[in-house]
Amino acid sequence: MTVAINDKPASPPDANPPDVSRLIDELTTLCGPTQVQVGGAIEPRFLQPARYGAGQAAVMVRPGSVEEAAAVLAVVARHGGRVVLQGAHTGLVRAATPTDGEREVLLSTDRLRQVFELDLLDRTLRVSAGFRLSEINERLAEHGLWFPVDLSADPSIGGMLAHNTGGTRMLRYGDVRANTLALQVALAEPAGQVLRWGQGLQKDNSALAVGQLFIGSSGSLGLITEATLKLSPLPRQRAVALVAPASLDAVFPVYQAVMQRWGVLVSAFEGLSRAALEAGLHGQDPARWFGGDLPDYAMLIELSSELPAEQLDLRGLLQGWLEEAFESGQVSDAVLDADEAIWGLRHHISEGLRAQGKVIGLDLSLPRRHFMRFRERGLAWLAAHFPELRLADFGHLGDGGMHFNMVWPSSAGPLDPAQELTLRQGLYALVAELGGSISAEHGVGPQLQAAYRAHWGAVAPAVLDWSGRLQTVFDPHKRLGNTDWGA
Numbered sequence: 001m002t003v004a005i006n007d008k009p010a011s012p013p014d015a016n017p018p019d020v021s022r023l024i025d026e027l028t029t030l031c032g033p034t035q036v037q038v039g040g041a042i043e044p045r046f047l048q049p050a051r052y053g054a055g056q057a058a059v060m061v062r063p064g065s066v067e068e069a070a071a072v073l074a075v076v077a078r079h080g081g082r083v084v085l086q087g088a089h090t091g092l093v094r095a096a097t098p099t100d101g102e103r104e105v106l107l108s109t110d111r112l113r114q115v116f117e118l119d120l121l122d123r124t125l126r127v128s129a130g131f132r133l134s135e136i137n138e139r140l141a142e143h144g145l146w147f148p149v150d151l152s153a154d155p156s157i158g159g160m161l162a163h164n165t166g167g168t169r170m171l172r173y174g175d176v177r178a179n180t181l182a183l184q185v186a187l188a189e190p191a192g193q194v195l196r197w198g199q200g201l202q203k204d205n206s207a208l209a210v211g212q213l214f215i216g217s218s219g220s221l222g223l224i225t226e227a228t229l230k231l232s233p234l235p236r237q238r239a240v241a242l243v244a245p246a247s248l249d250a251v252f253p254v255y256q257a258v259m260q261r262w263g264v265l266v267s268a269f270e271g272l273s274r275a276a277l278e279a280g281l282h283g284q285d286p287a288r289w290f291g292g293d294l295p296d297y298a299m300l301i302e303l304s305s306e307l308p309a310e311q312l313d314l315r316g317l318l319q320g321w322l323e324e325a326f327e328s329g330q331v332s333d334a335v336l337d338a339d340e341a342i343w344g345l346r347h348h349i350s351e352g353l354r355a356q357g358k359v360i361g362l363d364l365s366l367p368r369r370h371f372m373r374f375r376e377r378g379l380a381w382l383a384a385h386f387p388e389l390r391l392a393d394f395g396h397l398g399d400g401g402m403h404f405n406m407v408w409p410s411s412a413g414p415l416d417p418a419q420e421l422t423l424r425q426g427l428y429a430l431v432a433e434l435g436g437s438i439s440a441e442h443g444v445g446p447q448l449q450a451a452y453r454a455h456w457g458a459v460a461p462a463v464l465d466w467s468g469r470l471q472t473v474f475d476p477h478k479r480l481g482n483t484d485w486g487a
């Protein structure tokens with residue numbers, strides 16, 4: 001039996017462009033002239049995403065409170081415009097970058113900073129969506145706490161929620177979803193209605209968890225204005241090793257051994273191919289790493305604890321285990337006592353790859369049992385179809401995540417869009433066959449819109465159907481965002 005949520009078809013966006021000059025006047029009256037920028041005068045940082053080309057918008061507005069933000073949504077709805085929401089603009093799927101210079105209003109959340117309420121007993125933080133992760137963690141550090149979704153960019157809380165960010169320590173702490181207890185949202189329809197989902201409690205089964213739908217919605221269901229986050233104690237010590245397995249076959253046995261031995265003490269388990277290691281070195285002398293002889297694959301293993309080193313010697317534990325693993329033949333080499341340099345290398349990979357040519361990054365996750373199989377089959381597929389491409393995969397191996405990044409060398413000339421489409425289709429088909437995800441942690445957005453439809457259209461069309469219906473409930477006039485969750 002099919003249950004209709006809302007049988008009304010989504011209205012198409014208004015046919016005529018909005019009266020931009022009236023829209024600008026009203027937004028200026030609402031937020032003040034310094035908080036509104038028009039057309040070509042919009043600062044480049046709002047239009048230029050971290051990857052891909054620049055966008056355009058009719059107008060950019062920076063509301064300074066929840067009330068103003070809600071009123072912006074109402075004004076835009078009244079004029080028949082569309083809104084693209086933007087936090088720190090570090091997203092990697094173009095979901096925060098407007099593209100329509102006639103119709104789109106870019107709403108930046110960077111002035112939504114009114115609430116910062118720490119509850120030390122509950123270990124929660126009620127925080128406005130515009131706060132950046134770095135500032136939150138700086139303020140929390142003095143209380144021995146942090147919001148443990150950790151990455152090498154500095155996103156806003158709203159953007160992290162909208163993309164359900166994962167990061168390097170997801171293995172231990174989970175993603176944003178796992179660390180969110182409540183949300184406040186301004187809706188697209190009724191335009192500007194503000195409501196709160198959840199009460200910020202650890203346990204609460206007293207209502208449907210509707211707020212969860214907004215997490216990972218890529219800015220397409222509503223404007224998240226505030227969240228209540230679950231905090232974790234800041235580790236008092238970390239110990240990091242960069243480990244070369246004896247062979248690729250040893251990688252997951254090592255992962256299992258490490259997890260069985262230390263469980264929650266393992267806070268990161270990353271995988272790095274040789275090409276990724278080389279990119280991470282990015283001009284450094286390779287001699288300090290593995291005596292200059294880089295392995296084909298390496299694992300970054302981090303242990304961390306809230307206990308101080310005098311009570312629990314993590315470095316000693318890691319070293320002792322490495323000696324055993326070396327003797328048993330699972331591990332062939334390792335770098336220890338260089339925690340910051342190891343993380344520095346890891347965080348420089350993307351930058352190093354960009355210096356080599358055009359990067360085509362696939363943000364995948366796979367069941368662990370198929371992780372290496374995908375890598376092997378993906379490499380074979382690339383060799384057969386795109387021999388010019390160099391694979392430099394790396395990522396959060398411990399949680400099944402893989403940045404299957406490839407470099408199209410500058411010397412090969414431009415990669416035309418049809419070729420890139422063929423490339424993505426070939427690899428995504430393999431992902432689907434092995435039960436993986438085409439977007440592990442970066443969201444969907446326009447960049448993955450076609451791939452999203454193709455994937456779910458083949459794997460489970462009902463997912464498209466129901467997702468489209470839900471989007472229609474929250475945004476029947478398609479005024480918000482640039483991700484379409486329907487078929």
Ligand SMILES: Cc1cc2nc3c(=O)[nH]c(=O)nc-3n(C[C@H](O)[C@H](O)[C@H](O)COP(=O)(O)OP(=O)(O)OC[C@H]3O[C@@H](n4cnc5c(N)ncnc54)[C@H](O)[C@@H]3O)c2cc1C
Nearest residue numbers: 087088089090091095155156158159160162166218219224
């Ligand atoms: C160097 C680098 C490293 C990265 N590493 C990782 C990583 O390890 N793991 C990972 O998961 N991601 C990673 N990212 C991607 C990116 O940082 C995350 O997706 C981040 O959460 C985006 O946050 P933002 O504030 O920049 O959002 P934006 O890019 O501004 O927006 C992202 C999406 O959120 C929507 N949005 C923004 N604010 C709101 C709001 N208040 N309400 C509703 N929707 C909103 C936008 O419309 C858009 O759809 C990395 C990016 C870079 C550049």
